[in-house]
Amino acid sequence: MAATDPMLDSGADFRTRLQNWLPKIVLAPSFAVMVIFVYGFIAFTIYLSFTGSRMLPSFDLVGWQNYERLFRVRQWDTAIINLGIFAGLYIVISTIIGLMLAIFLDQKIRGEGFLRPIFLYPMALSFIVTGTAWKWFLDPAIGLEVTMQRWGWTSFEFDWIKDSDMAIYTIVIAAVWQSSGFVMAMFLAGLRGIDNEILKAAQMDGASNFQMYRRIILPQLRPAFLSAFVILSHLAIKSYDLVVAMTDGGPGTSTWLPALFMYEYTFTRNQMGIGAASAVIMLMTIAAIMVPYLYAELREQK
Amino acid sequence: MKKLSTGAAVLALSTTAITSVASAQDVEVLHWWTSGGEAAALNVLREDLAGGGIGWTDMPVAGGGGSDAMTVLRARVTAGDPPTAVQMLGFSIQDWAAEGALADLNALAEEQNWNEVVPEALQAFSTYEGNWVAAPVNVHSTNWVWANTALMEELGIEQPGTWEEFVAAMETAAEAGYTPLAHGGQAWQDATIFDSMVMGVGGPEFYQASMVDLDPEALGGAQMVEAFDRMATLRGFVDDNFSGRDWNLASAMVINGEALFQIMGDWAKGEFVNAGLTAGDEFQCFRVPGTEGTVTFNSDQFAMFGVEDEGDQASQVAMASAVMSPEFQIAFNVVKGSAPARTDIDASSFDACGQAAMADLAAAGESGGLFGSMAHGHANPPSIQNAMYDVITAHFNGEFDSATAAEEMVTAVELAQ
Numbered sequence: 001m002a003a004t005d006p007m008l009d010s011g012a013d014f015r016t017r018l019q020n021w022l023p024k025i026v027l028a029p030s031f032a033v034m035v036i037f038v039y040g041f042i043a044f045t046i047y048l049s050f051t052g053s054r055m056l057p058s059f060d061l062v063g064w065q066n067y068e069r070l071f072r073v074r075q076w077d078t079a080i081i082n083l084g085i086f087a088g089l090y091i092v093i094s095t096i097i098g099l100m101l102a103i104f105l106d107q108k109i110r111g112e113g114f115l116r117p118i119f120l121y122p123m124a125l126s127f128i129v130t131g132t133a134w135k136w137f138l139d140p141a142i143g144l145e146v147t148m149q150r151w152g153w154t155s156f157e158f159d160w161i162k163d164s165d166m167a168i169y170t171i172v173i174a175a176v177w178q179s180s181g182f183v184m185a186m187f188l189a190g191l192r193g194i195d196n197e198i199l200k201a202a203q204m205d206g207a208s209n210f211q212m213y214r215r216i217i218l219p220q221l222r223p224a225f226l227s228a229f230v231i232l233s234h235l236a237i238k239s240y241d242l243v244v245a246m247t248d249g250g251p252g253t254s255t256w257l258p259a260l261f262m263y264e265y266t267f268t269r270n271q272m273g274i275g276a277a278s279a280v281i282m283l284m285t286i287a288a289i290m291v292p293y294l295y296a297e298l299r300e301q302k
Numbered sequence: 303m304k305k306l307s308t309g310a311a312v313l314a315l316s317t318t319a320i321t322s323v324a325s326a327q328d329v330e331v332l333h334w335w336t337s338g339g340e341a342a343a344l345n346v347l348r349e350d351l352a353g354g355g356i357g358w359t360d361m362p363v364a365g366g367g368g369s370d371a372m373t374v375l376r377a378r379v380t381a382g383d384p385p386t387a388v389q390m391l392g393f394s395i396q397d398w399a400a401e402g403a404l405a406d407l408n409a410l411a412e413e414q415n416w417n418e419v420v421p422e423a424l425q426a427f428s429t430y431e432g433n434w435v436a437a438p439v440n441v442h443s444t445n446w447v448w449a450n451t452a453l454m455e456e457l458g459i460e461q462p463g464t465w466e467e468f469v470a471a472m473e474t475a476a477e478a479g480y481t482p483l484a485h486g487g488q489a490w491q492d493a494t495i496f497d498s499m500v501m502g503v504g505g506p507e508f509y510q511a512s513m514v515d516l517d518p519e520a521l522g523g524a525q526m527v528e529a530f531d532r533m534a535t536l537r538g539f540v541d542d543n544f545s546g547r548d549w550n551l552a553s554a555m556v557i558n559g560e561a562l563f564q565i566m567g568d569w570a571k572g573e574f575v576n577a578g579l580t581a582g583d584e585f586q587c588f589r590v591p592g593t594e595g596t597v598t599f600n601s602d603q604f605a606m607f608g609v610e611d612e613g614d615q616a617s618q619v620a621m622a623s624a625v626m627s628p629e630f631q632i633a634f635n636v637v638k639g640s641a642p643a644r645t646d647i648d649a650s651s652f653d654a655c656g657q658a659a660m661a662d663l664a665a666a667g668e669s670g671g672l673f674g675s676m677a678h679g680h681a682n683p684p685s686i687q688n689a690m691y692d693v694i695t696a697h698f699n700g701e702f703d704s705a706t707a708a709e710e711m712v713t714a715v716e717l718a719q
Contacts, residue, residue, distance in 0.1 A: 267369075
């Protein structure tokens with residue numbers, strides 16, 4: 001920067017430079033922290049997954065051995081199948097319920113301001129709280145089942161949480177309860193963003209309400225669908241606390257999810273190498289969803 | 303002025319903190335004995351040490367099995383700041399010793415003749431490559447059945463001596479509308495029962511071959527299938543709501559007379575005693591039928607971590623010495639429900655079950671029937687133990703039949719090695 005203007009002395013020059021540099025200086029610490037604690041640790045985990053680490057990290061490379069073992073461990077299969085069931089149902093049901101709630105709330109009903117936070121509130125609870133509450137509610141000895149029986153419906157049975165084939169579905173119930181309101185908020189925002197002019201034009205052309213939703217509104221909600229999908233799918237892949245609070249992986253090992261697997265193998269079973277390998281697989285699963293999404297989003301903005 | 307005095311107070315506080323660290327006469331003890339009885343038992347040790355001018359920095363980490371405590375420990379050791387002494391179980395001690403993290407107690411052990419008074423099966427865990435690295439506190443035996451005497455009399459049941467009699471007794475209870483077997487469906491509780499089934503089916507040789515030596519033929523063989531079959535039989539005697547129940551709630555079912563038996567380690571005795579029942583009279587304890595003459599055990603020990611400072615080392619030795627003293631062993635184990643870790647202790651202050659435990663322990667130690675419990679990490683390392691847990695609990699919850707479970711045992715153990 002050549003200071004040819006006599007009005008610009010070296011002090012002003014310093015000030016401009018400072019102004020240019022200030023944002024970078026202010027951001028530098030958090031940038032450094034981010035690089036070390038997110039990307040550094042990701043790199044470290046990937047490295048660990050190729051070592052023979054057991055109780056403490058060790059640095060002797062063993063090649064693909066941890067990955068080979070990971071895919072032979074039966075719990076990993078259980079965890080993957082459970083993730084399929086859980087993520088599939090969780091995403092689809094939450095999206096449908098969220099969309100329905102949003103459409104109903106969008107009918108210019110009275111008391112919307114009152115209802116909206118009620119539906120949204122569960123998202124403010126941690127999964128641990130949700131899990132514990134649902135665990136009590138679904139426990140046949142103290143919750144819904146025994147209450148119904150005491151009220152006189154003696155044949156009532158709902159013991160899924162104690163049934164190893166059905167327990168994973170109780171986790172879906174609790175997770176859907178937690179997230180539907182949040183999905184509703186996203187769709188509501190999307191609905192409010194739709195141009196009224198188009199709707200009025202369609203109305204004048206004699207389109208029914210159903211047709212308007214099917215042909216005009218839902219297609220325009222595409223970005224909201226995408227965001228809901230991305231948020232719900234990463235919640236599903238990393239979900240750990242809900243399972244721990246509700247069933248702790250049981251009955252038996254029937255409600256294990258990959259995140260639970262990762263924690264167990266890394267921290268309580270002294271099989272850090274296999275745990276790291278499972279973490280890498282989880283990261284790759286998330287990346288497989290996020291990268292195409294981010295790519296599409298960023299390209300659209302150009 | 304106010305600000306100044308706060309500053310002075312902070313300064314004063316920090317100097318006290320510094321001096322207490324520098325005096326190096328404290329032991330910092332990491333443990334998970336946080337329940338009332340356990341904390342009271344630990345107080346005996348704390349006062350003992352205070353008598354010798356050694357302070358006690360308590361570092362309790364709640365969580366029954368100690369896995370949370372082990373996570374805390376890992377963080378402390380990785381940060382280069384290990385506690386002086388840590389409550390530990392079985393193979394964890396060996397793992398830490400293999401990392402070179404533990405201190406050497408040989409001089410004290412020599413002086414106090416630990417080699418003679420501690421059973422050999424226990425020494426296997428307290429020593430690493432011939433060096434003493436930990437002081438054992440107690441021996442819990444895990445192959446006990448706890449029974450409600452009043453209910454046994456009501457149903458006309460005698461103490462069963464064989465597996466068939468045991469099953470018959472439970473059938474009687476089931477017909478009378480009681481829960482025959484109180485059980486909590488957590489992996490470690492399933493595994494606790496499994497220990498006794500393996501021992502009951504094949505005796506010490508089979509237990510050694512399958513649980514300790516991890517011989518694939520034993521793990522996948524006919525006897526293992528039989529052990530799983532017995533597990534399935536027991537599964538038929540637990541109530542529908544067993545999944546996820548804590549062990550002490552299962553004990554309460556026996557105490558209240560809702561359930562006939564519970565198979566559990568002798569920490570269950572504490573629950574019965576706290577409920578006001580007397581051992582041998584209002585509640586019974588006997589070995590799981592088929593496992594008489596053998597004892598599967600787990601043992602709490604204090605592992606001593608390697609510290610640089612000589613003052614710290616001295617207080618460590620003093621603590622180990624206090625732990626091994628007969629007075630502490632009696633005072634602690636009477637409260638905890640377990641048997642002392644030394645065999646030369648007078649049994650008169652223990653109750654009927656405690657005395658039986660000590661006699662069984664001494665006899666099993668003599669005859670070679672004393673085995674570390676797989677369920678409690680005393681037969682094989684944690685990775686294998688947990689791999690076995692997975693199979694046992696999956697079978698108990700009906701995911702496999704017995705033959706598949708035995709096959710899975712072989713695969714799971716192979717993968718965990």
